[in-house]
Structures are given as C-alpha cells and as structure tokens.
Amino acid sequence: MVLGDLGQRLSSALRQLSKETVINEKVFDDTLGKICRALLEADVNIRLVKRLRENVKQAINLEEIAVGLNKRQLILQVVIKELIRLIDFEVKPWEPVKNKCNIVMFVGLQGSGKTTTCTKYAYYYMKHGWKTALVCADTFRAGAFDQLQQNASKVRIPFYGSYTESDPVVVAMNGVEIFRKDKFELIIVDTSGRHAQEESLFEEMLEISNSIKPDNIIFVIDASIGQACELHAQAFKSKVDIGSIIVTKLDGHAKGGGALSAIATTKSPIIFIGTGEYFDDFEVFKTKPFIDKLLGIGDIQGLYDKIISLNSEHDKSFIINAKDGQFTLRNMYEQFQNFMKMGSFGQVISMIPGFGTEFMSKNDEQKSQARLKKMMCIMDSMNDIELDHIDGAKLFKSQPGRYTRVANGAGVSLCDVKDLIVQYSQFYKMMERMKGLSKFGNMQRNINSINMQRITSQMSELIDPGVLSHMGGTSGLSSMIRQLQQSSRTDRS
Numbered sequence: 001m002v003l004g005d006l007g008q009r010l011s012s013a014l015r016q017l018s019k020e021t022v023i024n025e026k027v028f029d030d031t032l033g034k035i036c037r038a039l040l041e042a043d044v045n046i047r048l049v050k051r052l053r054e055n056v057k058q059a060i061n062l063e064e065i066a067v068g069l070n071k072r073q074l075i076l077q078v079v080i081k082e083l084i085r086l087i088d089f090e091v092k093p094w095e096p097v098k099n100k101c102n103i104v105m106f107v108g109l110q111g112s113g114k115t116t117t118c119t120k121y122a123y124y125y126m127k128h129g130w131k132t133a134l135v136c137a138d139t140f141r142a143g144a145f146d147q148l149q150q151n152a153s154k155v156r157i158p159f160y161g162s163y164t165e166s167d168p169v170v171v172a173m174n175g176v177e178i179f180r181k182d183k184f185e186l187i188i189v190d191t192s193g194r195h196a197q198e199e200s201l202f203e204e205m206l207e208i209s210n211s212i213k214p215d216n217i218i219f220v221i222d223a224s225i226g227q228a229c230e231l232h233a234q235a236f237k238s239k240v241d242i243g244s245i246i247v248t249k250l251d252g253h254a255k256g257g258g259a260l261s262a263i264a265t266t267k268s269p270i271i272f273i274g275t276g277e278y279f280d281d282f283e284v285f286k287t288k289p290f291i292d293k294l295l296g297i298g299d300i301q302g303l304y305d306k307i308i309s310l311n312s313e314h315d316k317s318f319i320i321n322a323k324d325g326q327f328t329l330r331n332m333y334e335q336f337q338n339f340m341k342m343g344s345f346g347q348v349i350s351m352i353p354g355f356g357t358e359f360m361s362k363n364d365e366q367k368s369q370a371r372l373k374k375m376m377c378i379m380d381s382m383n384d385i386e387l388d389h390i391d392g393a394k395l396f397k398s399q400p401g402r403y404t405r406v407a408n409g410a411g412v413s414l415c416d417v418k419d420l421i422v423q424y425s426q427f428y429k430m431m432e433r434m435k436g437l438s439k440f441g442n443m444q445r446n447i448n449s450i451n452m453q454r455i456t457s458q459m460s461e462l463i464d465p466g467v468l469s470h471m472g473g474t475s476g477l478s479s480m481i482r483q484l485q486q487s488s489r490t491d492r493s
C-alpha cells in the first residue's frame, strides 16, 4: 500500500519507544527525529514536518508529566494527533441531500483516476439508493467519452456525453439539464485532466464550474504523485472552490507523502479513497482509523463493519445453524466466498492491531489467495451429500474412497483433500464449543460474537502458514478476536 513504508517506519520508531526502560529527553528526541525523517523521506513537505515536530515538542514536557502517567502512551497519543492534523482540518465534508438535485464536478491532474473515480462515486451512491447519473465533460482526451460510457454501462448508471460537441461547457450544461429534468438526485460531471501550467484549461474548468454551479467540487489526487502535486493542488484550489478530496491508488507502493502535502494545501476533507481498479475498490475515508492502520494499530471498527456488511440473509441462516453447533462443508464454502468479498488479505490484515499495511507482501497475498481458491476448488468437486452432511469429516473418514474421488475430480493430491477435511474439523469443533451460547445474555450480541469468532479464526486457517507464523500463530490472532468482541459489544451497547 502507498505509505506502507512510511507506516512501517513510524510504527517501528514508536515500537522502539516502548522498549526503552527510561523515557528521557534524549529518547524522546530520537523518536521524534526518526518520525520526522520517515515523513521527509516519504516526500511530506518539510514545512509540515517542521510544524509537526514543533507541535509534538510543545505538547510534551517530560519533566512536567505527573508521576503515574504513562509517558510512552502520552507520546504516542500526541504523535497520532499531529499525524491526524496533517490531513484532517476538522471541516465537515459536504454531503448530497436526498430528494434534491445535487451536482458534483470532478477535477484533477491528468491520469489521476478521475474517470474511474466518478464511476466509483456514482456506483457507491447508487448502491445506497440514490438516483445517480454521469456526464462526460472531458472533450479534450480522445477516448474519455468511450471510457466513461463503458464504465457507466457496466454499473448500469445513465450517461450523457457528446461525440460531436467540442465545447465541454455546453456538454456539461446539456447533461446536467437533461438529468435535472429527469429528477436525478446526484449528477456527476467528469472533466478533463489538466496541469497548473495549462492556463486555458484552467479557465475552461472555471467556466464549467460557473455554468453548472456544482454543489461540490471534488479534487482527485493520485496517492503516488510526488512533491510537485502540492503546487498543482494550490493551482486548482485558487481557481475553483474545492469542497472535498478523493485520494486514488492507495493500493500502490509509492511513497505517498506528496499527496499528503497536497491535501494539507487544499485544507479540504478527504471523503473517499480508491484502493484498486475495480468499482468496488472504494472506501469511505475516516482519518483516525486510517492513521491507526498506518501505524499498525489496526482498525477494529473497520473490520467489524466489513464483517457486518457481509451479513447476507444467507449468512444469517448460517449463524442460526452455527448457534446450534451445526457447520457443514457448504457453510465453510460460503464463508470462504464471504472472506473473498472482504477485499485483499493484505487490506484485511492491516486492520488487525499490530499488523501494518506492509505486513503482507504481494507474494504472501498471492499464496494466501491461491490456498483459499484451491480449497474452494476441492469443495467444488464434492457432491451435495458431502457438502450438506451435518458432520462432513465423519462422513469422509467412514468412507475413505470419497477422498480419492474428490481429489481426482479437483485435480489435487489426496493429502490436499485430507488437509481440507482437517481444517473443516477444526472449524466444526469451534462451532460445537459455541453450542448453547445463546442461553447466556443478549441473543443478538452472542450472534455477533459467533460471527466474529468464526471469521477471525477462519482467517488463521486460511492465511498461508508462513504468514501466520509471522503473526505469532493462532494465539497471535486470539487477542484480535477478543478486541473484535469488545468492539462488537461497545457498538451494540
């Protein structure tokens, strides 16, 4: 992930602090020095780094800290607060108003990911029940029309653009007019990519803005852009009224500090982040969880939300079974499908406390994905009797010929099928232990608790063994399970 290297260095500086026996001025300065160097080397503007350093120094006076207060904890809190201040300006982001016509204009540098992001944004709102439409006012780049049109048709969102009209102002106005008449609630206007030096294109951007009078202008920033981005951001900000920011390509491996500096220049809130090329690779941005994730502190609430959002009706019926201690191979298959929907393993793992964004390398990620797919492929070769048996492992053990048949069908070795059945047995035992849990306390809470334990312990089984051992094995994950349960309880109380 972009900023992954920075995250690792920041968290290693803070980890080092927790190993020191005495926290004195020298240790404090060393830690702060490491943090500042990491930020500078990630391309964060020197002015911002200097300000962060001064603020941290000012907020912490080691000699005045009362006895009994945890100095390490205090330093960590202040550093987190200052990192948050780099990108959070306590400005409430603009939000569209339901049952009204909201016009949103996208601007940004060439290739920053505007067209893709317009579609992701439209798709996000469409999925949340909004009547959305897309307008292509990029008449500059050959292919922009086709790209947005194709994107729009993939996600089934109405689209307006023109092959013949070369004036983007006219296209934007026509598109907005048509969709306004049709009572669309969110009209999204994509514009050409432009650079600070292109004065005429900047004038054109202003003209579009003046003619369609958008309710919000979103500036799209490519996270992998270097220091120069700050200048461009300033140019955009001085020309049009940027209301919010979307940072794209946060799934890449660039330094990312340039984008942080550009965000600081605009002083506009980040509303979403792009984490891949697919339309679903789009997340609502929340500063604190983002910084926590960067520092390897995790994002338990984010993980919890992700898990809960996957609770389809199907899944709920599984929970009811699980509550009674039933867990079939088909249940396991469906849970693997759910796990795949959660996004990349790396992204999920970075939400776990103690595991930074760079924890899982691309290689490890591929190995874990391959392992999961292989297990699903084995289960694809099972018949309904095997998949739906209330104790699939018992069935296989009593009829060993089934192992060979499934192995042949899936094109894997006998050992692979046996391994899968062993894993299934482990989940099965876990479910049995949960039998009767609903007798205690709040039913809903217990269901969530089961759900949490199920998915988190499955993670320990699904991740490549090499990666799992980095994580301190299954026991390393157990503290995460506890935190997830705590989070679930706090959330419900």
Ligand SMILES: Nc1nc2c(ncn2[C@@H]2O[C@H](COP(=O)(O)OP(=O)(O)OP(=O)(O)O)[C@@H](O)[C@H]2O)c(=O)[nH]1
Residues within 6 Å of the ligand: 108, 109, 110, 111, 112, 113, 114, 115, 116, 117, 138, 141, 144, 191, 192, 193, 194, 248, 249, 250, 251, 252, 273, 274, 275, 276, 277, 281
């Ligand atoms: N990995 C990754 N790629 C992205 C993301 N967002 C966009 N892209 C890719 O970035 C490239 C450029 O995206 P576009 O949407 O065409 O960019 P644009 O800003 O509209 O381009 P111009 O119109 O030339 O300014 C495409 O290959 C996209 O698939 C993201 O979040 N992650």
